[in-house]
Amino acid sequence: MTAAPAGSLLAATGLRKAYGSTDALDGAEFSIHAGEVVAVMGPSGSGKSTLLHCLAGIVPPDSGSIVYAGRELTSMNDGERSELRRTEFGFVFQFGQLVPELTCVENVALPLRLTGVKRKEAERTALHWMEQLQVEDLGAKRPGEISGGQGQRVAVARALVTGPRVIFADEPTGALDSLNGELVMQLLTEAARSANAAVVLVTHETRVAAYSDREIVVRDGRSRDMERIV
Amino acid sequence: MSIGHTLLGLLEAGPRHGYDLKRAFDEKFGHDRPLAYGQVYSTMSRLLKNGLVEVDGIESGGGPDRKRYAITDAGITDVETWLSQPEKPDPYLHSTLYTKVVLALLTGRRADELLDTQRAEHLRLMRVLTTRKRKGDLADQLVCDHALFHLEADLRWLELTAARLGRLAEEVRR
Ligand SMILES: Nc1ncnc2c1ncn2[C@@H]1O[C@H](COP(=O)(O)OP(=O)(O)OP(=O)(O)O)[C@@H](O)[C@H]1O
Ligand SMILES: [Mg+2]
Numbered sequence: 001m002t003a004a005p006a007g008s009l010l011a012a013t014g015l016r017k018a019y020g021s022t023d024a025l026d027g028a029e030f031s032i033h034a035g036e037v038v039a040v041m042g043p044s045g046s047g048k049s050t051l052l053h054c055l056a057g058i059v060p061p062d063s064g065s066i067v068y069a070g071r072e073l074t075s076m077n078d079g080e081r082s083e084l085r086r087t088e089f090g091f092v093f094q095f096g097q098l099v100p101e102l103t104c105v106e107n108v109a110l111p112l113r114l115t116g117v118k119r120k121e122a123e124r125t126a127l128h129w130m131e132q133l134q135v136e137d138l139g140a141k142r143p144g145e146i147s148g149g150q151g152q153r154v155a156v157a158r159a160l161v162t163g164p165r166v167i168f169a170d171e172p173t174g175a176l177d178s179l180n181g182e183l184v185m186q187l188l189t190e191a192a193r194s195a196n197a198a199v200v201l202v203t204h205e206t207r208v209a210a211y212s213d214r215e216i217v218v219r220d221g222r223s224r225d226m227e228r229i230v
Numbered sequence: 231m232s233i234g235h236t237l238l239g240l241l242e243a244g245p246r247h248g249y250d251l252k253r254a255f256d257e258k259f260g261h262d263r264p265l266a267y268g269q270v271y272s273t274m275s276r277l278l279k280n281g282l283v284e285v286d287g288i289e290s291g292g293g294p295d296r297k298r299y300a301i302t303d304a305g306i307t308d309v310e311t312w313l314s315q316p317e318k319p320d321p322y323l324h325s326t327l328y329t330k331v332v333l334a335l336l337t338g339r340r341a342d343e344l345l346d347t348q349r350a351e352h353l354r355l356m357r358v359l360t361t362r363k364r365k366g367d368l369a370d371q372l373v374c375d376h377a378l379f380h381l382e383a384d385l386r387w388l389e390l391t392a393a394r395l396g397r398l399a400e401e402v403r404r
Binding site (some may be wrong): 043186206207211213215217224227 | 350364381385386
Protein backbone atom coordinates (compact mmCIF):
# COMPACT_ATOMS: atom_id res chain seq x y z
CA MET A 1 0.00 0.00 0.00
CA THR A 2 1.46 3.34 -1.05
CA ALA A 3 1.07 6.46 1.02
CA ALA A 4 -1.35 9.16 -0.09
CA PRO A 5 0.23 12.03 -2.03
CA ALA A 6 1.17 14.91 0.25
CA GLY A 7 -1.14 17.88 0.40
CA SER A 8 -4.20 16.13 -0.93
CA LEU A 9 -7.61 17.04 0.46
CA LEU A 10 -9.06 13.58 -0.04
CA ALA A 11 -6.98 10.47 -0.59
CA ALA A 12 -7.71 6.77 -0.64
CA THR A 13 -5.34 3.82 -0.83
CA GLY A 14 -5.81 0.09 -1.12
CA LEU A 15 -9.60 0.25 -1.37
CA ARG A 16 -11.36 -3.10 -1.56
CA LYS A 17 -15.08 -3.70 -1.75
CA ALA A 18 -16.81 -6.94 -2.65
CA TYR A 19 -20.49 -7.54 -3.32
CA GLY A 20 -20.86 -11.26 -2.84
CA SER A 21 -18.33 -12.80 -5.18
CA THR A 22 -17.95 -9.59 -7.22
CA ASP A 23 -14.88 -7.52 -6.47
CA ALA A 24 -16.23 -4.05 -7.19
CA LEU A 25 -13.00 -2.48 -5.94
CA ASP A 26 -9.76 -4.40 -5.86
CA GLY A 27 -7.04 -2.17 -4.48
CA ALA A 28 -8.15 1.17 -5.93
CA GLU A 29 -6.34 4.42 -5.15
CA PHE A 30 -7.42 8.01 -5.48
CA SER A 31 -6.34 11.47 -4.48
CA ILE A 32 -7.54 14.98 -5.12
CA HIS A 33 -6.33 18.44 -4.11
CA ALA A 34 -8.47 21.36 -3.00
CA GLY A 35 -10.03 23.02 -6.03
CA GLU A 36 -8.96 20.24 -8.40
CA VAL A 37 -11.30 18.56 -10.89
CA VAL A 38 -10.53 14.86 -11.37
CA ALA A 39 -12.39 12.73 -13.89
CA VAL A 40 -12.99 9.04 -13.11
CA MET A 41 -13.42 7.04 -16.30
CA GLY A 42 -13.58 3.39 -17.22
CA PRO A 43 -15.87 0.71 -18.66
CA SER A 44 -19.35 0.01 -17.30
CA GLY A 45 -19.20 -2.11 -14.16
CA SER A 46 -15.53 -1.34 -13.54
CA GLY A 47 -16.19 0.18 -10.11
CA LYS A 48 -16.44 3.94 -10.73
CA SER A 49 -19.62 4.52 -8.75
CA THR A 50 -18.46 2.21 -5.98
CA LEU A 51 -15.24 4.24 -5.73
CA LEU A 52 -17.22 7.49 -5.58
CA HIS A 53 -19.55 6.07 -2.91
CA CYS A 54 -16.60 4.96 -0.79
CA LEU A 55 -14.80 8.29 -1.13
CA ALA A 56 -17.96 10.14 -0.15
CA GLY A 57 -18.51 8.01 2.94
CA ILE A 58 -21.75 6.53 1.58
CA VAL A 59 -20.46 2.97 1.30
CA PRO A 60 -17.83 1.63 3.71
CA PRO A 61 -15.01 -0.25 1.95
CA ASP A 62 -14.08 -3.75 3.18
CA SER A 63 -10.52 -2.57 3.63
CA GLY A 64 -8.27 0.33 2.76
CA SER A 65 -7.88 3.87 3.92
CA ILE A 66 -9.76 7.08 3.05
CA VAL A 67 -8.39 10.27 4.50
CA TYR A 68 -10.33 13.51 4.22
CA ALA A 69 -8.66 16.67 5.55
CA GLY A 70 -6.48 14.59 7.83
CA ARG A 71 -9.31 12.44 9.21
CA GLU A 72 -9.73 8.72 8.53
CA LEU A 73 -13.23 8.15 7.17
CA THR A 74 -13.24 4.43 7.83
CA SER A 75 -12.83 4.91 11.57
CA MET A 76 -15.65 7.45 11.91
CA ASN A 77 -19.07 6.39 13.11
CA ASP A 78 -22.19 6.74 10.95
CA GLY A 79 -23.19 10.02 12.59
CA GLU A 80 -19.81 11.60 11.95
CA ARG A 81 -19.84 10.45 8.34
CA SER A 82 -23.30 11.79 7.62
CA GLU A 83 -22.35 15.08 9.27
CA LEU A 84 -19.37 15.22 6.92
CA ARG A 85 -21.56 14.51 3.90
CA ARG A 86 -23.99 17.25 4.89
CA THR A 87 -21.45 19.95 5.61
CA GLU A 88 -18.34 19.26 3.56
CA PHE A 89 -19.58 17.38 0.49
CA GLY A 90 -22.01 18.15 -2.34
CA PHE A 91 -23.62 15.62 -4.67
CA VAL A 92 -24.85 15.61 -8.26
CA PHE A 93 -26.25 12.47 -9.87
CA GLN A 94 -27.58 11.57 -13.26
CA PHE A 95 -31.30 11.65 -12.51
CA GLY A 96 -34.04 12.48 -10.11
CA GLN A 97 -32.37 14.33 -7.32
CA LEU A 98 -34.74 17.29 -7.06
CA VAL A 99 -37.79 17.08 -4.82
CA PRO A 100 -40.74 17.34 -7.24
CA GLU A 101 -43.05 19.06 -4.74
CA LEU A 102 -40.66 21.93 -4.08
CA THR A 103 -39.89 24.88 -6.36
CA CYS A 104 -36.40 25.10 -7.80
CA VAL A 105 -35.26 27.77 -5.37
CA GLU A 106 -36.64 25.72 -2.47
CA ASN A 107 -34.78 22.69 -3.81
CA VAL A 108 -31.50 24.59 -3.96
CA ALA A 109 -32.07 26.09 -0.50
CA LEU A 110 -33.00 22.72 1.02
CA PRO A 111 -29.53 21.61 2.18
CA LEU A 112 -29.16 24.92 4.03
CA ARG A 113 -32.64 24.65 5.55
CA LEU A 114 -31.70 21.18 6.82
CA THR A 115 -28.77 22.66 8.70
CA GLY A 116 -31.09 25.21 10.34
CA VAL A 117 -30.52 28.28 8.16
CA LYS A 118 -33.54 30.64 8.07
CA ARG A 119 -35.67 30.49 4.94
CA LYS A 120 -34.94 34.00 3.69
CA GLU A 121 -31.21 33.70 4.08
CA ALA A 122 -31.17 30.19 2.62
CA GLU A 123 -33.05 31.33 -0.47
CA ARG A 124 -30.79 34.34 -0.91
CA THR A 125 -27.74 32.07 -0.96
CA ALA A 126 -29.63 29.67 -3.23
CA LEU A 127 -30.31 32.48 -5.72
CA HIS A 128 -26.64 33.40 -5.78
CA TRP A 129 -25.73 29.89 -6.89
CA MET A 130 -28.64 29.72 -9.31
CA GLU A 131 -27.22 32.85 -10.95
CA GLN A 132 -23.82 31.17 -11.27
CA LEU A 133 -25.51 28.27 -13.02
CA GLN A 134 -27.70 30.60 -15.12
CA VAL A 135 -30.99 29.24 -13.81
CA GLU A 136 -32.03 32.16 -11.58
CA ASP A 137 -35.16 32.71 -13.67
CA LEU A 138 -36.46 29.23 -12.85
CA GLY A 139 -36.73 29.80 -9.11
CA ALA A 140 -40.53 29.64 -8.92
CA LYS A 141 -40.87 26.59 -11.19
CA ARG A 142 -41.07 23.00 -10.06
CA PRO A 143 -38.66 20.33 -11.38
CA GLY A 144 -41.40 18.87 -13.59
CA GLU A 145 -41.70 22.18 -15.43
CA ILE A 146 -38.07 22.55 -16.54
CA SER A 147 -35.80 20.74 -19.03
CA GLY A 148 -33.31 18.03 -18.12
CA GLY A 149 -30.36 20.33 -18.68
CA GLN A 150 -31.90 23.05 -16.54
CA GLY A 151 -32.67 20.47 -13.87
CA GLN A 152 -29.01 19.38 -13.78
CA ARG A 153 -27.90 22.98 -13.38
CA VAL A 154 -30.37 23.44 -10.52
CA ALA A 155 -28.95 20.25 -8.99
CA VAL A 156 -25.41 21.63 -9.32
CA ALA A 157 -26.50 24.86 -7.62
CA ARG A 158 -27.95 22.76 -4.83
CA ALA A 159 -24.71 20.80 -4.48
CA LEU A 160 -22.76 24.04 -4.13
CA VAL A 161 -25.11 25.88 -1.80
CA THR A 162 -23.56 24.75 1.48
CA GLY A 163 -20.07 25.74 0.35
CA PRO A 164 -18.76 22.15 0.19
CA ARG A 165 -15.08 21.42 -0.27
CA VAL A 166 -15.71 18.39 -2.48
CA ILE A 167 -18.42 17.88 -5.10
CA PHE A 168 -19.15 14.28 -6.05
CA ALA A 169 -20.73 14.05 -9.50
CA ASP A 170 -21.72 10.67 -10.94
CA GLU A 171 -22.51 10.99 -14.66
CA PRO A 172 -23.95 14.50 -14.19
CA THR A 173 -24.39 14.90 -17.95
CA GLY A 174 -25.36 11.29 -18.67
CA ALA A 175 -28.93 12.12 -19.66
CA LEU A 176 -28.17 15.30 -21.62
CA ASP A 177 -27.32 16.03 -25.26
CA SER A 178 -23.81 17.27 -25.93
CA LEU A 179 -24.64 20.99 -26.01
CA ASN A 180 -26.45 20.88 -22.67
CA GLY A 181 -23.93 18.49 -21.20
CA GLU A 182 -21.12 20.90 -22.03
CA LEU A 183 -22.99 23.85 -20.60
CA VAL A 184 -23.48 21.95 -17.35
CA MET A 185 -19.78 21.03 -17.29
CA GLN A 186 -18.61 24.52 -18.09
CA LEU A 187 -20.77 26.10 -15.38
CA LEU A 188 -20.09 23.33 -12.87
CA THR A 189 -16.31 23.58 -13.24
CA GLU A 190 -16.33 27.38 -13.22
CA ALA A 191 -18.52 27.55 -10.13
CA ALA A 192 -16.47 24.88 -8.36
CA ARG A 193 -13.20 26.62 -9.20
CA SER A 194 -14.50 29.97 -8.00
CA ALA A 195 -15.57 28.30 -4.73
CA ASN A 196 -12.26 26.37 -4.54
CA ALA A 197 -14.26 23.14 -4.29
CA ALA A 198 -12.72 19.93 -5.59
CA VAL A 199 -14.80 17.87 -8.03
CA VAL A 200 -14.78 14.08 -8.34
CA LEU A 201 -16.39 13.58 -11.72
CA VAL A 202 -17.47 10.12 -12.86
CA THR A 203 -18.13 10.09 -16.59
CA HIS A 204 -17.77 7.81 -19.58
CA GLU A 205 -17.71 10.73 -22.02
CA THR A 206 -14.25 11.94 -22.96
CA ARG A 207 -15.46 15.39 -23.96
CA VAL A 208 -16.91 15.76 -20.46
CA ALA A 209 -13.72 14.43 -18.89
CA ALA A 210 -11.78 17.06 -20.85
CA TYR A 211 -13.16 19.68 -18.44
CA SER A 212 -11.12 18.09 -15.68
CA ASP A 213 -7.54 18.81 -14.64
CA ARG A 214 -6.61 15.15 -14.49
CA GLU A 215 -8.05 11.75 -15.17
CA ILE A 216 -7.96 8.34 -13.60
CA VAL A 217 -9.23 5.20 -15.27
CA VAL A 218 -10.84 2.37 -13.30
CA ARG A 219 -10.62 -1.13 -14.74
CA ASP A 220 -11.75 -4.24 -12.90
CA GLY A 221 -11.78 -2.38 -9.60
CA ARG A 222 -8.25 -1.05 -9.95
CA SER A 223 -7.46 2.57 -10.68
CA ARG A 224 -4.84 4.07 -12.92
CA ASP A 225 -3.66 7.65 -12.86
CA MET A 226 -3.33 8.72 -16.50
CA GLU A 227 -1.04 11.63 -15.58
CA ARG A 228 1.68 9.30 -14.48
CA ILE A 229 1.81 7.51 -17.81
CA VAL A 230 3.68 9.87 -20.09
CA MET B 231 -6.68 21.84 -46.12
CA SER B 232 -6.16 23.43 -49.52
CA ILE B 233 -4.34 26.68 -48.91
CA GLY B 234 -4.76 27.71 -52.53
CA HIS B 235 -8.54 27.42 -52.38
CA THR B 236 -8.68 29.16 -49.03
CA LEU B 237 -6.64 32.13 -50.27
CA LEU B 238 -8.78 32.25 -53.42
CA GLY B 239 -11.91 32.30 -51.30
CA LEU B 240 -10.54 35.17 -49.24
CA LEU B 241 -9.81 37.07 -52.45
CA GLU B 242 -13.35 36.59 -53.68
CA ALA B 243 -14.47 39.08 -51.04
CA GLY B 244 -12.20 41.71 -52.63
CA PRO B 245 -8.62 42.29 -53.88
CA ARG B 246 -5.83 42.11 -51.28
CA HIS B 247 -2.08 42.36 -51.00
CA GLY B 248 -0.06 39.25 -50.20
CA TYR B 249 0.71 40.32 -46.63
CA ASP B 250 -2.92 41.22 -46.10
CA LEU B 251 -3.97 37.77 -47.34
CA LYS B 252 -1.63 36.09 -44.89
CA ARG B 253 -3.02 38.16 -42.04
CA ALA B 254 -6.60 37.33 -42.95
CA PHE B 255 -5.74 33.64 -43.24
CA ASP B 256 -3.97 33.48 -39.88
CA GLU B 257 -6.77 35.34 -38.17
CA LYS B 258 -9.53 33.10 -39.47
CA PHE B 259 -7.91 29.72 -40.01
CA GLY B 260 -4.35 29.69 -38.79
CA HIS B 261 -4.87 29.33 -35.04
CA ASP B 262 -2.36 26.53 -34.72
CA ARG B 263 -0.28 27.03 -37.82
CA PRO B 264 0.13 30.54 -39.18
CA LEU B 265 1.13 30.63 -42.85
CA ALA B 266 4.74 31.33 -43.75
CA TYR B 267 5.18 34.32 -46.09
CA GLY B 268 6.99 32.09 -48.53
CA GLN B 269 3.99 29.80 -48.66
CA VAL B 270 1.70 32.71 -49.52
CA TYR B 271 3.90 33.94 -52.35
CA SER B 272 4.54 30.52 -53.85
CA THR B 273 0.81 29.76 -53.72
CA MET B 274 -0.05 33.12 -55.30
CA SER B 275 2.41 32.67 -58.13
CA ARG B 276 0.91 29.24 -58.86
CA LEU B 277 -2.61 30.72 -58.88
CA LEU B 278 -1.36 33.51 -61.13
CA LYS B 279 0.18 31.02 -63.58
CA ASN B 280 -3.08 29.05 -63.67
CA GLY B 281 -5.08 32.19 -64.40
CA LEU B 282 -7.10 31.98 -61.19
CA VAL B 283 -5.89 35.37 -59.94
CA GLU B 284 -4.52 38.47 -61.64
CA VAL B 285 -2.37 41.35 -60.45
CA ASP B 286 -4.60 44.26 -59.64
CA GLY B 287 -1.89 46.80 -58.84
CA ILE B 288 1.56 47.12 -57.30
CA GLU B 289 2.31 49.24 -54.28
CA SER B 290 5.46 51.32 -54.68
CA GLY B 291 8.46 50.77 -52.43
CA GLY B 292 8.58 48.62 -49.29
CA GLY B 293 8.83 44.84 -49.03
CA PRO B 294 9.68 42.12 -51.52
CA ASP B 295 6.17 41.60 -52.85
CA ARG B 296 3.70 44.43 -52.81
CA LYS B 297 1.41 43.02 -55.47
CA ARG B 298 -2.28 43.38 -55.04
CA TYR B 299 -4.19 40.31 -56.23
CA ALA B 300 -7.73 39.98 -57.55
CA ILE B 301 -9.64 36.78 -58.27
CA THR B 302 -10.55 36.00 -61.92
CA ASP B 303 -13.80 34.41 -63.20
CA ALA B 304 -11.92 31.11 -63.53
CA GLY B 305 -10.85 31.54 -59.89
CA ILE B 306 -14.43 32.05 -58.75
CA THR B 307 -15.48 28.88 -60.61
CA ASP B 308 -12.61 27.03 -58.91
CA VAL B 309 -13.75 28.15 -55.44
CA GLU B 310 -17.32 27.20 -56.33
CA THR B 311 -16.26 23.69 -57.40
CA TRP B 312 -14.12 23.19 -54.30
CA LEU B 313 -16.91 24.27 -51.96
CA SER B 314 -19.51 22.07 -53.63
CA GLN B 315 -17.43 18.89 -53.48
CA PRO B 316 -17.50 16.79 -50.31
CA GLU B 317 -14.22 15.95 -48.63
CA LYS B 318 -13.11 12.35 -48.76
CA PRO B 319 -13.81 10.85 -45.34
CA ASP B 320 -10.60 9.33 -44.03
CA PRO B 321 -11.39 6.04 -42.32
CA TYR B 322 -7.76 4.94 -42.31
CA LEU B 323 -6.48 7.66 -40.00
CA HIS B 324 -5.76 5.02 -37.44
CA SER B 325 -3.79 2.65 -39.57
CA THR B 326 -0.59 3.70 -37.80
CA LEU B 327 -2.00 2.95 -34.39
CA TYR B 328 -3.51 -0.28 -35.59
CA THR B 329 -0.14 -1.30 -37.00
CA LYS B 330 1.54 -0.47 -33.70
CA VAL B 331 -0.98 -2.50 -31.72
CA VAL B 332 -0.61 -5.54 -33.95
CA LEU B 333 3.18 -5.29 -33.88
CA ALA B 334 3.16 -4.98 -30.09
CA LEU B 335 1.05 -8.14 -29.83
CA LEU B 336 3.20 -9.98 -32.34
CA THR B 337 6.40 -9.12 -30.51
CA GLY B 338 4.98 -9.84 -27.06
CA ARG B 339 5.02 -6.20 -25.93
CA ARG B 340 2.36 -4.49 -23.80
CA ALA B 341 -0.28 -3.38 -26.29
CA ASP B 342 -2.47 -2.18 -23.41
CA GLU B 343 0.29 0.18 -22.31
CA LEU B 344 0.60 1.49 -25.82
CA LEU B 345 -3.14 2.19 -25.93
CA ASP B 346 -3.09 3.87 -22.52
CA THR B 347 -0.18 6.06 -23.53
CA GLN B 348 -2.06 7.13 -26.63
CA ARG B 349 -5.18 7.70 -24.60
CA ALA B 350 -3.35 9.99 -22.18
CA GLU B 351 -1.92 11.93 -25.12
CA HIS B 352 -5.34 12.33 -26.73
CA LEU B 353 -6.86 13.46 -23.46
CA ARG B 354 -4.16 16.01 -22.91
CA LEU B 355 -4.91 17.58 -26.27
CA MET B 356 -8.65 17.46 -25.56
CA ARG B 357 -8.05 19.36 -22.34
CA VAL B 358 -6.05 22.04 -24.13
CA LEU B 359 -8.77 22.41 -26.76
CA THR B 360 -11.50 22.54 -24.11
CA THR B 361 -9.69 25.33 -22.29
CA ARG B 362 -9.22 27.24 -25.53
CA LYS B 363 -12.87 26.75 -26.36
CA ARG B 364 -13.98 28.03 -22.95
CA LYS B 365 -11.95 31.18 -23.30
CA GLY B 366 -12.53 31.80 -27.00
CA ASP B 367 -15.21 33.26 -29.24
CA LEU B 368 -17.74 31.32 -31.29
CA ALA B 369 -15.26 30.73 -34.12
CA ASP B 370 -12.79 29.19 -31.65
CA GLN B 371 -15.55 27.06 -30.22
CA LEU B 372 -16.55 25.66 -33.60
CA VAL B 373 -12.98 24.90 -34.65
CA CYS B 374 -12.17 23.28 -31.30
CA ASP B 375 -15.41 21.30 -31.24
CA HIS B 376 -14.62 19.80 -34.60
CA ALA B 377 -11.24 18.62 -33.35
CA LEU B 378 -12.75 17.44 -30.06
CA PHE B 379 -15.37 15.25 -31.72
CA HIS B 380 -12.68 13.65 -33.85
CA LEU B 381 -10.45 13.01 -30.86
CA GLU B 382 -13.45 11.58 -29.04
CA ALA B 383 -14.02 9.14 -31.90
CA ASP B 384 -10.35 8.12 -31.74
CA LEU B 385 -10.68 7.56 -28.01
CA ARG B 386 -13.69 5.34 -28.49
CA TRP B 387 -11.66 3.28 -30.88
CA LEU B 388 -8.81 3.10 -28.37
CA GLU B 389 -11.21 1.97 -25.65
CA LEU B 390 -12.89 -0.62 -27.82
CA THR B 391 -9.56 -1.94 -28.99
CA ALA B 392 -8.32 -2.15 -25.40
CA ALA B 393 -11.40 -4.21 -24.54
CA ARG B 394 -10.74 -6.54 -27.49
CA LEU B 395 -7.00 -6.98 -27.04
CA GLY B 396 -7.33 -10.53 -25.84
CA ARG B 397 -9.19 -11.67 -28.93
CA LEU B 398 -6.99 -9.62 -31.22
CA ALA B 399 -3.90 -11.24 -29.70
CA GLU B 400 -5.31 -14.70 -30.44
CA GLU B 401 -6.06 -13.82 -34.05
CA VAL B 402 -2.76 -12.09 -34.65
CA ARG B 403 -0.70 -14.99 -33.33
CA ARG B 404 -2.63 -17.60 -35.22
N1 LIG C 1 -25.15 -2.57 -4.34
C1 LIG C 1 -24.59 -3.51 -5.07
N2 LIG C 1 -24.88 -4.82 -4.91
C2 LIG C 1 -24.30 -5.77 -5.63
N3 LIG C 1 -23.39 -5.54 -6.58
C3 LIG C 1 -23.04 -4.26 -6.84
C4 LIG C 1 -23.62 -3.19 -6.10
N4 LIG C 1 -23.07 -2.04 -6.55
C5 LIG C 1 -22.21 -2.38 -7.53
N5 LIG C 1 -22.18 -3.72 -7.69
C6 LIG C 1 -21.31 -4.44 -8.65
O1 LIG C 1 -20.00 -3.94 -8.52
C7 LIG C 1 -19.37 -3.76 -9.78
C8 LIG C 1 -18.98 -2.30 -9.95
O2 LIG C 1 -20.16 -1.51 -10.03
P1 LIG C 1 -20.17 0.06 -10.19
O3 LIG C 1 -21.57 0.52 -10.04
O4 LIG C 1 -19.17 0.66 -9.26
O5 LIG C 1 -19.67 0.23 -11.68
P2 LIG C 1 -19.57 1.53 -12.60
O6 LIG C 1 -18.16 1.60 -13.05
O7 LIG C 1 -20.12 2.71 -11.88
O8 LIG C 1 -20.48 1.15 -13.84
P3 LIG C 1 -21.43 2.08 -14.75
O9 LIG C 1 -20.51 2.79 -15.70
O10 LIG C 1 -22.27 1.09 -15.47
O11 LIG C 1 -22.20 2.99 -13.86
C9 LIG C 1 -20.38 -4.25 -10.80
O12 LIG C 1 -20.07 -5.55 -11.14
C10 LIG C 1 -21.70 -4.15 -10.09
O13 LIG C 1 -22.58 -5.12 -10.59
MG1 LIG D 1 -21.80 3.98 -12.18
